Ligand SMILES: Nc1ncnc2c1ncn2[C@@H]1O[C@H](COP(=O)(O)OP(=O)(O)O)[C@@H](O)[C@H]1O
């Protein structure tokens with residue numbers, strides 16, 4: 001279980017102080033949680049803090065009993081590798097590596113041998129319907145395909161937590177639907193934290209957190225789609 | 227090995243840039259290797275030669291240490307007599323006055339080097355192991371014996387005339403077998419004939435052969451004490467002297483090649499820095515996925531190291547090729563391999579390339595691994 005306690009992030013810009021996130025407290029249960037809010041409301045900041053990519057000015061993040069905010073940079077990297085997966089809005093993939101090599105990258109970091117890496121990567125690519133694209137470089141994949149490869153990579157080490165920051169932001173309707181379907185499927189038995197300003201997408205999550213001006217306004221449980 | 231694969235991928239993704247950088251390092255290393263190979267070649271030729279020389283001591287005028295053969299002969303008959311007496315008192319095996327005379331200019335094609343020897347003294351006393359190929363080893367008063375290479379180069383056969391001056395002419399009376407040493411390039415002639423050419427009774431140097439058990443250093447010091455104004459050098463001293471001179475010239479030549487090396491290093495640093503800058507987002511993604519900072523650091527350092535080492539190995543090969551080509555020429559022209567790629571030179575070149583790679587990679591690697599993850603992710 002991922003828990004945020006009184007999470008606060010302030011940025012100093014010259015002599016002005018920007019409060020990107022203020023006193024955010026929430027426990028993320030299993031299943032999909034969408035975080036929505038207007039641009040600049042602190043969504044990305046929240047995701048960065050929850051994933052240990054950045055450190056809070058105040059408050060803390062707990063992964064079970066582990067206080068993420070107290071760990072060193074490299075320790076947090078280790079936690080991310082084993083417990084978290086990421087899908088960003090774009091430029092997710094390492095451009096010089098083929099699709100399967102991208103998927104296998106976390107496995108490389110985890111020290112898997114080549115044969116096992118390849119087998120696991122191909123299995124994951126099959127899961128997102130891209131087995132035929134395994135040996136293509138990212139530049140030869142469409143935007144939707146790139147996001148599916150990124151999702152496959154996020155699942156490589158079967159992490160309990162999945163982060164996605166505007167994963168469908170740059171996609172057309174059809175590709176968006178493919179990625180969304182795969183994402184929510186993967187999020188079912190995981191903790192999926194989906195940052196988006198797309199309310200339609202957010203409504204497919206089990207909970208929606210509404211952010212504004214760096215504060216958590218309210219938590220919505222959307223009614224199931226008609 | 228796995229990280230290396232990523233490095234290779236990245237370099238191959240920008241083939242032209244990688245190749246140009248590689249070429250820069252390659253040329254820098256090759257020029258350094260070639261520059262330094264001349265010192266090594268000289269050193270090798272010299273020491274081979276010296277270890278082949280029979281007499282253990284060479285007496286020359288003071289201030290003409292090292293190799294003063296071609297200088298104007300300055301040892302007077304009086305000094306020579308005093309030296310002979312001192313030598314007799316010390317019980318040396320032989321004292322051989324000699325002088326070197328160059329004729330026909332410095333072009334090795336037309337130039338001849340004569341070494342004068344007293345009547346009755348065989349060249350094989352100076353260069354043990356010398357053997358005759360044609361006719362005789364010991365020239366008569368009007369004759370000369372030619373080394374194998376000079377005979378070939380000069381087209382000398384038995385009976386060929388050698389005009390040393392309007393008054394002095396000698397005939398080739400013997401041709402020697404090739405020995406691989408300096409003697410191959412010399413013409414041995416009677417000392418009085420050469421002195422007549424120069425119009426002097428002086429000699430250029432006196433070679434001293436020792437009896438078994440005699441200590442070269444002690445004899446040399448005693449000879450110096452007996453005849454002021456002369457310097458007696460043992461083969462060891464000559465070697466040390468030559469080594470000192472060679473080391474200085476090594477330094478100078480390394481200094482010159484350093485310019486090329488620094489440029490090569492900057493090339494690598496620039497390439498790696500550029501690739502680091504372009505890959506900021508990529509590194510951000512890697513770290514978000516769980517790569518530690520050391521992983522990124524290694525990735526970048528390895529890239530620089532790989533470029534530098536590959537360029538270094540290529541430069542060593544190119545330098546060796548150039549060295550071989552130069553030797554082909556100098557062997558033909560002067561009968562001497564001027565350039566040598568010794569194992570220690572090869573090691574040194576690779577070491578320099580390695581150092582270059584590390585130096586060029588450290589800063590970009592530091593930059594790449596120090597950047598906060600969120601900042602790296604923010605840059606597309
Ligand atoms: N590195 C930063 N330095 C200064 N201000 C920042 C920085 N990152 C984000 N902010 C500010 O924090 C606020 C929240 O940003 P962000 O979390 O990116 O919002 P969102 O993702 O909801 O658009 C914004 O006002 C933004 O300008």
Ligand SMILES: [Mg+2]
Nearest residue numbers: 040043044045
């Ligand atoms: Mg954002």
